[in-house]
Amino acid sequence: MAPKIVDKEAKKIEILHAAIRVFSEKGAAKTKMIDIAIAAKIGKGTIYEYFRSKEEVFAGTFTLFYQGMESMLLECVHSTDDPEEQLCNLVNVSLVEMLEHGGEFINIMMDFWAESVRTKNEEIRSIINLKKIYDEFRALVVGILDAGIAKGVFRPIDSHVMASFFIGALDGLMLQEIMDPGIIDMKKAAGTICDCFINGIKK
Amino acid sequence: MAPKIVDKEAKKIEILHAAIRVFSEKGAAKTKMIDIAIAAKIGKGTIYEYFRSKEEVFAGTFTLFYQGMESMLLECVHSTDDPEEQLCNLVNVSLVEMLEHGGEFINIMMDFWAESVRTKNEEIRSIINLKKIYDEFRALVVGILDAGIAKGVFRPIDSHVMASFFIGALDGLMLQEIMDPGIIDMKKAAGTICDCFINGIKK
Amino acid sequence: MAPKIVDKEAKKIEILHAAIRVFSEKGAAKTKMIDIAIAAKIGKGTIYEYFRSKEEVFAGTFTLFYQGMESMLLECVHSTDDPEEQLCNLVNVSLVEMLEHGGEFINIMMDFWAESVRTKNEEIRSIINLKKIYDEFRALVVGILDAGIAKGVFRPIDSHVMASFFIGALDGLMLQEIMDPGIIDMKKAAGTICDCFINGIKK
Amino acid sequence: MAPKIVDKEAKKIEILHAAIRVFSEKGAAKTKMIDIAIAAKIGKGTIYEYFRSKEEVFAGTFTLFYQGMESMLLECVHSTDDPEEQLCNLVNVSLVEMLEHGGEFINIMMDFWAESVRTKNEEIRSIINLKKIYDEFRALVVGILDAGIAKGVFRPIDSHVMASFFIGALDGLMLQEIMDPGIIDMKKAAGTICDCFINGIKK
DNA sequence: GATGAATGAGCCTTCATTCAT
DNA sequence: CATGAATGAAGGCTCATTCAT
Numbered sequence: 001m002a003p004k005i006v007d008k009e010a011k012k013i014e015i016l017h018a019a020i021r022v023f024s025e026k027g028a029a030k031t032k033m034i035d036i037a038i039a040a041k042i043g044k045g046t047i048y049e050y051f052r053s054k055e056e057v058f059a060g061t062f063t064l065f066y067q068g069m070e071s072m073l074l075e076c077v078h079s080t081d082d083p084e085e086q087l088c089n090l091v092n093v094s095l096v097e098m099l100e101h102g103g104e105f106i107n108i109m110m111d112f113w114a115e116s117v118r119t120k121n122e123e124i125r126s127i128i129n130l131k132k133i134y135d136e137f138r139a140l141v142v143g144i145l146d147a148g149i150a151k152g153v154f155r156p157i158d159s160h161v162m163a164s165f166f167i168g169a170l171d172g173l174m175l176q177e178i179m180d181p182g183i184i185d186m187k188k189a190a191g192t193i194c195d196c197f198i199n200g201i202k203k
Numbered sequence: 204m205a206p207k208i209v210d211k212e213a214k215k216i217e218i219l220h221a222a223i224r225v226f227s228e229k230g231a232a233k234t235k236m237i238d239i240a241i242a243a244k245i246g247k248g249t250i251y252e253y254f255r256s257k258e259e260v261f262a263g264t265f266t267l268f269y270q271g272m273e274s275m276l277l278e279c280v281h282s283t284d285d286p287e288e289q290l291c292n293l294v295n296v297s298l299v300e301m302l303e304h305g306g307e308f309i310n311i312m313m314d315f316w317a318e319s320v321r322t323k324n325e326e327i328r329s330i331i332n333l334k335k336i337y338d339e340f341r342a343l344v345v346g347i348l349d350a351g352i353a354k355g356v357f358r359p360i361d362s363h364v365m366a367s368f369f370i371g372a373l374d375g376l377m378l379q380e381i382m383d384p385g386i387i388d389m390k391k392a393a394g395t396i397c398d399c400f401i402n403g404i405k406k
Numbered sequence: 407m408a409p410k411i412v413d414k415e416a417k418k419i420e421i422l423h424a425a426i427r428v429f430s431e432k433g434a435a436k437t438k439m440i441d442i443a444i445a446a447k448i449g450k451g452t453i454y455e456y457f458r459s460k461e462e463v464f465a466g467t468f469t470l471f472y473q474g475m476e477s478m479l480l481e482c483v484h485s486t487d488d489p490e491e492q493l494c495n496l497v498n499v500s501l502v503e504m505l506e507h508g509g510e511f512i513n514i515m516m517d518f519w520a521e522s523v524r525t526k527n528e529e530i531r532s533i534i535n536l537k538k539i540y541d542e543f544r545a546l547v548v549g550i551l552d553a554g555i556a557k558g559v560f561r562p563i564d565s566h567v568m569a570s571f572f573i574g575a576l577d578g579l580m581l582q583e584i585m586d587p588g589i590i591d592m593k594k595a596a597g598t599i600c601d602c603f604i605n606g607i608k609k
Numbered sequence: 610m611a612p613k614i615v616d617k618e619a620k621k622i623e624i625l626h627a628a629i630r631v632f633s634e635k636g637a638a639k640t641k642m643i644d645i646a647i648a649a650k651i652g653k654g655t656i657y658e659y660f661r662s663k664e665e666v667f668a669g670t671f672t673l674f675y676q677g678m679e680s681m682l683l684e685c686v687h688s689t690d691d692p693e694e695q696l697c698n699l700v701n702v703s704l705v706e707m708l709e710h711g712g713e714f715i716n717i718m719m720d721f722w723a724e725s726v727r728t729k730n731e732e733i734r735s736i737i738n739l740k741k742i743y744d745e746f747r748a749l750v751v752g753i754l755d756a757g758i759a760k761g762v763f764r765p766i767d768s769h770v771m772a773s774f775f776i777g778a779l780d781g782l783m784l785q786e787i788m789d790p791g792i793i794d795m796k797k798a799a800g801t802i803c804d805c806f807i808n809g810i811k812k
Numbered sequence: 813g814a815t816g817a818a819t820g821a822g823c824c825t826t827c828a829t830t831c832a833t
Numbered sequence: 834c835a836t837g838a839a840t841g842a843a844g845g846c847t848c849a850t851t852c853a854t
Contacts (some may be wrong), residue, residue: 027321029232033828043836045830054828107320114313117381118230131383138379161395164387168375175374176367178320180334184367192364200403211817236845246819251846433727435638439849449815451851460849513726520719523787524636537789544785567801570785570793577784578777582747584726586740590773598770606809617838642824652840657825 012050015040016060024107028058028115059127062112065105066133072097077140083148084202087166088194090141094170095190099177106174138163145201154201162201169193215253216267218243223264227310231261231318262330265315268308269336275300280343286351287405290369291397293344297373298393302380309377341366348404357404365404372396418456421446422466430513434464434521465533468518471511472539478503479546489554490608493572494600496547500576501596505583512580544569551607560607568607575599621659622673624649629670633716637667637724668736671721674714675742681706686749692757693811696775697803699750703779704799708786715783747772754810763810771810778802 018040022031033054037044051057076089098106116130141163148154173193177184221243225234236257240247254260279292301309319333344366351357376396380387424446428437439460443450457463482495504512522536547569554560579599583590627649631640642663646653660666685698707715725739750772757763782802786793 025321027232027317029230030321032826037837044828045836045838046834048829049834110313110317110320113378113382114230114317117310117313118228118233134379134382135386157399158391158395161387161392162399164376164379164392165372165396165399168377168379169368169372170375171378172371172373172375173367174371175316176337176371179316179337183338184364188361189364189367192361193368196360196365196368196403200399214817235843247845248819248821248847249817252817257845431727433638433723435636436727438847443816450849451815451817452813454850455813516719516723516726519784519788520636520723523716523719524634524639540785540788541792563805564797564801567793567798568805570782570798571778571802571805574781574783574785575774575778576781578779578781579773580777581722581780582743582773582777585722585743589744590770594767595770595773598767599774602766602771602774602809606805620838641822653824654826654840654842655838658838663824 008050012060013064015042015047015050016057016064019057020061020064020104020108023058023061023111024104028108028111055121055124058111058115059124061108062128065108065112068105073137073140077144083144083151083153084198086144087141087198088190090144090166091170091190091194091197095173095186095193098174099186106178109174110178134167137167141166148201152203155203157201166197169197211253215263218245218250218253219260219263219267222260223267223307223311226261226264226314227307231311231314258324258327261314261318262327264311265331268311268315271308276340276343280347286347286354286356287401289347290344290401293369294373294393294397294400298376298389298396301377302389309381312377313381337370340370344369351404355406358406360404369400372400414456418466419470421448421453421456422463422470425463426467426470426510426514429464429467429517430510434514434517461527461530464517464521465530467514468534471514471518474511479543483546483550489550489557489559490604492550493547493604496572497576497596497600497603501579501592501599504580505592512584515580516584540573543573547572554607558609561609563607572603575603617659621669624651624656624659625666625669625673628666629673629713629717632667632670632720633713637717637720664730664733667720667724668733670717671737674717674721677714682746682749686753692753692760692762693807695753696750696807697799699753699775700779700799700803700806704782704795704802707783708795715787718783719787743776746776750775757810761812764812766810775806778806 015036019031019036022035022039026035033047034044036057037047040047047057051060072093073090076093077086079089080086112128112130115124116128119125119128138160142159145154145157145159145162149156149159173184173186173189177186218239222234222239225238225242229238234257236250237247239260240250243250250260254263275296276293279296280289282292283289315331315333318327319331322328322331341363345362348357348360348362348365352359352362376387376389376392380389421442425437425442428441428445432441439453440450442463443453446453453463457466478499479496482499483492485495486492518534518536521530522534525531525534544566548565551560551563551565551568555562555565579590579592579595583592624645628640628645631644631648635644640663642656643653645666646656649656656666660669681702682699685702686695688698689695721737721739724733725737728734728737747769751768754763754766754768754771758765758768782793782795782798786795
């Protein structure tokens with residue numbers, strides 16, 4: 001029984017990874033179930049053994065994405081106590097690592113954004129809840145900034161606005177990278193931005 | 204003859220505005236031609252008197268958007284010679300004005316991003332050419348930064364990376380505003396960001 | 407008043423000739439009202455000043471066709487009393503003259519055939535009544551053949567079957583000419599066929 | 610695997626037969642996909658599992674028709690060496706057998722003629738290539754006639770014109786039968802025509 | 813009268829989902 | 834369990850017809 005469940009779960013993840021590949025390439029709206037099936041090397045009907053609908057597959061990819069992102073971010077923050085270093089870690093992880101290890105997620109993110117804003121399906125809305133996730137992300141950064149301010153490392157800036165700005169910059173850079181892959185030297189950008197951002201708020 | 208042309212063109216624009224409203228609300232993929240027709244208070248078939256296909260309507264909304272944006276940005280830059288002021292103008296226009304006067308465009312922008320990256324239709328690709336538009340936008344900001352560096356107002360930072368960062372931050376902030384309207388006090392944010400950004404690169 | 411009516415009638419005929427051109431080229435089913443309007447160099451709506459529907463235009467072209475054909479055939483027969491000559495005249499008129507002066511009719515005839523067999527519209531059926539027309543045509547030929555038999559010029563063949571054969575051959579040759587224009591040297595064919603046909607039934 | 614292929618192919622043929630029934634009754638242009646689906650007792654979408662478009666279904670019916678006709682004609686010719694008998698066989702097969710066993714084909718033939726002449730779709734044109742088929746048919750008859758002339762059975766007539774005449778007569782007779790079913794006693798007609806035709810060219 | 817902009821019924825086609833094997 | 838053949842709801846688009854000018 002137990003191994004069965006594990007297998008079921010493993011296959012589900014497999015399908016989700018296939019789905020991510022296709023969503024990322026074609027966009028969720030233009031992806032057909034058969035595309036996912038082919039990418040997962042299974043039959044079209046099999047998907048429905050693991051998911052009730054296309055929307056549920058989409059929601060599944062989001063959950064997978066979110067789990068990965070969350071652990072990445074927390075790791076960044078927990079690896080040090082220095083606010084400056086924490087921010088730099090976030091920049092590096094977001095820009096460099098994400099592009100390298102999860103290029104597909106970046107592309108699919110556009111669909112998450114769009115779906116998150118517009119879906120009327122309450123179940124989906126509760127899963128692809130980017131409002132909440134951005135809130136959490138902002139809270140994380142606000143925490144770092146406030147700690148820095150408290151330590152006297154940063155100027156007493158408005159940490160909420162600043163966090164939004166910080167997160168926005170990361171998203172916006174990724175967006176440009178998506179629109180025109182290679183246009184931005186991400187390693188260089190990460191360095192410059194850390195530098196500039198810290199500079200802008202340092203006491 | 205002349206009034207006829209004006210009327211035809213005016214109706215086209217009217218339809219595009221209706222389309223923008225619907226695209227922005229439902230997303231382009233989930234928008235049906237009948238939705239646009241109803242929003243424009245015309246018959247379904249009438250749209251095809253002005254556009255050859257749904258895709259062409261979508262491309263039309265983009266062109267409308269782009270024209271508005273372009274003139275806005277150029278206005279910002281031409282109104283002064285001071286690099287600092289120019290950057291602040293861009294921030295203000297992007298965040299404050301755009302949200303106020305073009306809330307719909309912000310929403311529809313997600314569809315432009317997605318379509319721009321993924322469409323295989325060459326004609327559409329040549330119209331919704333965000334790669335080119337971002338290039339131009341970056342060039343504009345690079346010009347400002349380089350002027351500031353030349354004047355000795357800014358540190359000798361990598362202006363291309365900096366421009367990407369700057370533009371990214373604006374996009375990213377709008378994105379957060381879309382995800383969660385009202386979460387960011389845009390007027391305040393604009394001020395803080397001008398301040399912080401200039402601070403970060405000022406000599 | 408009188409000239410008005412003449413004008414109306416003249417314009418109707420003009421439109422019908424335009425319609426014939428287009429029907430003949432594209433086929434009735436694939437012809438659009440706008441095609442006819444353009445061919446007639448009038449506005450789309452104007453057609454409806456003269457005809458109630460596309461079907462009525464189609465029926466009109468048929469009537470025009472039928473009138474022309476009928477007078478042609480009768481002329482053939484009335485120009486001589488000799489049965490052999492009458493048959494040869496029919497052959498010549500059908501193959502040579504028709505192709506030369508009414509190539510368009512030949513093409514459109516396929517649509518008359520098809521519509522005649524299949525229309526369920528009783529009004530149309532009563533106009534495009536090829537059953538009746540072929541009956542008349544057969545009766546005409548049967549008359550010639552019977553006259554020839556009575557005169558002792560022809561063998562006592564079954565004149566009804568023979569007439570069908572005769573008419574069939576003319577239609578069938580035109581059909582081949584339509585499928586592959588130029589494949590048949592019609593002048594030569596007319597001669598050979600007169601010769602052969604007469605030979606086959608001559609005493 | 611093998612049985613699967615057979616089944617798929619069998620169902621395709623089944624659909625084609627249903628399509629032929631409907632095309633033949635309503636005409637290809639006025640036939641809707643749903644009509645074919647109902648005639649085949651399947652769902653509308655199922656047709657698209659076997660054919661890519663309505664046009665392809667139409668082309669399929671033609672191929673079915675052509676295969677049947679070709680084997681029929683060749684059989685006629687191969688069953689004997691006597692040119693006279695070969696011609697009579699052709700007459701009999703065309704008129705009697707075809708009407709009895711393929712009445713539907715006769716009706717649909719009008720659509721083949723029309724489509725063959727007018728389609729601009731190159732793929733369809735290459736399938737419904739009546740020009741080629743009539744060429745082959747004429748060549749077949751020319752061969753018989755030339756053999757008869759060589760044997761001294763037939764007069765030295767122009768065999769190409771004669772073949773066109775012969776084939777034309779068969780088509781033309783079927784056409785009259787379509788226009789007015791039963792008007793022609795085909796068995797009698799076949800006999801009379803064999804007789805007359807042979808008589809007309811016999812030495 | 814003549815026109816062409818407007819209309820919506822109707823059709824082809826797609827694709828998510830079902831279900832018999 | 835896995836599959837893919839079957840399905841029909843749904844949507845983009847066409848075009849005959851209407852009607853205000």
